[in-house]
Amino acid sequence: MTAAAPAPAWASDAYAAALRSGRGPLFLRGADGRRLPLDVERWCARPAPADLTVLRRCAGSVLDIGCGPGRMVAALARAARPALGIDTAPAAVALTRREGGTALLRSVFQPLPAEGWWGSVLLMDGNIGIGGDPAALLARVRRLLAPGGLLLAEAAPADVDERLDVRLDPGGPGPLGPPFPWARVGPSALRTHARSTGWRPTGQWTVDDRTFLAFT
Structure with missing residues (x-):
């Protein structure tokens, strides 16, 4: 495995400002000019009812990949659950x-x-798109989990399967x-990528128009 340095895109001033304020636009x-909104307000709030359905399914120690401002990790910490x-x-x-919560400045592709x-392992909020290669990410996650461990992943709301190059856009003044690289993966495509890397689907559910899948 080649260690990858943390992506500079997410260290941008626009992202930091949005997290500090707790709101977008972001x-x-x-490359085609399409803008995909990021739900900064939800990320910075306490876990929503849909998030709680994921937290209740967590077993053992929990690794949240792309934890953002930490709503899931902090909730687990408040419940005295081991989480990073x-x-x-x-x-x-x-x-x-x-x-x-406990958190490290680290890429999933670096030693952990x-x-x-x-x-x-959690892949929330579209984080199945990290690196723009869902199969590579899912293969990496398999190496992180204990035998029989559980992956809980959030799929895109539409049944898409696309790779794209993106930039963070503050939606107003300020540079891009x-x-x-990023990916958008809907439920069917996520199951396909997961099976190709040795995962077994064990559940799927939708709450408030957000869809989650579980794999072992």
Whole structure:
């Protein structure tokens, strides 16, 4: 495995400012000009009812990949559950720690603590798109989990399967961030990518128009 440095895109001033204020606008902007909204308000709030359905399914120690400002990690910490968040944005890691969670400034493709021993891994909020290669990400997650461990992933609301280069767009004054690879993966495509990398689907559910899948 080649270690990858934290992505500079998520260290941008626009992302840090949005997290500090707890609100957008903030978008992922594709090369074709399409803007995909990022739900900063939800990320910075306490876990929503849909998030709670994921938290209730977590087993053992939990690794939250792309934890953002840490709502999931902090909720687990409040429940005295062992959890670690990782993120490539310094502002996200700082906010997670401020909320009482444990977090590291780290890419999922860098060496991580307790590799092969995590009970559950979370890929929330579109984070199946990290790196722009869902199969590579899912293969990496398999190496992080303990035997029989649980992956809980959020799919895109539409049944899409696309790779794209995007930039962070503050939706107003201010420059676009540097380009980086991303992916959007709906439920059917997520199951296909998961099976191709050795995962077995064990559940799917939808709450408030958000769809989640579980794999072992």
